[in-house]
Amino acid sequence: MTEDLDSFTLAEKEGLYKAVFSRRDVRSHFIDKRIPDDILVNILNAAHHAPSVGFSQPWDFILIKNKTTKLKVKQSFTKEREKSIPMLDNDLEKQDKYVKLKLEGILESDINICVTYNPEKFGPFILGRTSIPETGEYSVCCAIQNLWLAARAEGIGVGWVSILSIDDLRKILNIPNHVKPIAYLCLGYVNKFEVRPDLETSGWLKRAILSEVIHFENWNNTEVNGWDDTNTIIQGLDDDPDK
């Protein structure tokens, strides 16, 4: 890597933003097409170059193609989803919607990846993890987002299945007790990327406007002086939150 990496051409910059804005959590549209080995490795290498607290690189990636394993994970999903349905007993309309949503593509996707966190790697002292231990797990999430964006740039869809039992995953994949599964991802080529998130399209929730999530100087916005121009630009985006 050389100095020319420092500045981005317009097309390169647009590539980054394109991946960010067109990335979707994919549950449908997976097609029967293998991910080439070199593309898969590119995506994994992007994940491996994420930031990590104290350069601890505490992630592992378990790559899964085995149908029996996928079926066991799917069973865990089905069980966990069943358990969650009664939590919506006070809102039967939402419960009905929830039951009908497609929430995973475990069997249809080419490759599943379980991403895990190993707190003992390079430990016990991890620089920067002494005050906030969760920063170890946070590092793994940064790696997952790198993986997701790289996959999108390669035209590969990724779906994060979070309705799973951590204990089931440990058992199915022989993961030691001190290692924590963080994400179970489904990767595969798709026949299309949706323009909006499925949960937005289905009316489950809508995208928050940007100004709702921005605060100036402190949570209560008591010092907005000096932020007028920023605020004006943010509010300009509020008219079209999908932009």
Next chain:
Amino acid sequence: MTEDLDSFTLAEKEGLYKAVFSRRDVRSHFIDKRIPDDILVNILNAAHHAPSVGFSQPWDFILIKNKTTKLKVKQSFTKEREKSIPMLDNDLEKQDKYVKLKLEGILESDINICVTYNPEKFGPFILGRTSIPETGEYSVCCAIQNLWLAARAEGIGVGWVSILSIDDLRKILNIPNHVKPIAYLCLGYVNKFEVRPDLETSGWLKRAILSEVIHFENWNNTEVNGWDDTNTIIQGLDDDPDK
């Protein structure tokens, strides 16, 4: 957004990988140059378009320029770092190295951003968060990585300061108790991006080779059949882990 978002040109794809591989955790090299409002908003909007469990978008961003606030955060850093030094009493050489490292650029960077997690937003029922509650925090981390990569593409350095007290941050920034600070970021233009992580250059830790973090079918690699070609490509990268 239209259909042409689906495929990436070579330059666009390279842009994504360039951001991933040249992103650094910046503590030094900040220069005295303001981040333009529109660039700042681009970066925040990229963060806001991260994936989130159940489309819950549970993040908030507190933007900080106020010097008094920055000084209070710096004090929290200094205090927390002091507390961590004795943890290396059994390795005095490493302790000496630790004390000399520059680990934050709170005062030198143009803008600080505290990124927080609000578990109550759109709740109490969050689709996909029923089995693994941590997925809410994980969503915020995906937003942080989007922010980090967008900043890199804009030529702006980001440093994540994790040696801080969550309680101090809550008090300094008037963050309600139910909202959890996830990251404290320092953003600013820099006079250069280092080619390697500071902690790698200083010999603190080295980059793990990719093959160390990849497992086939399960943690114990008992089913490597069918993964030979992938494995060969991964091992090819091991000769130069910085690639």
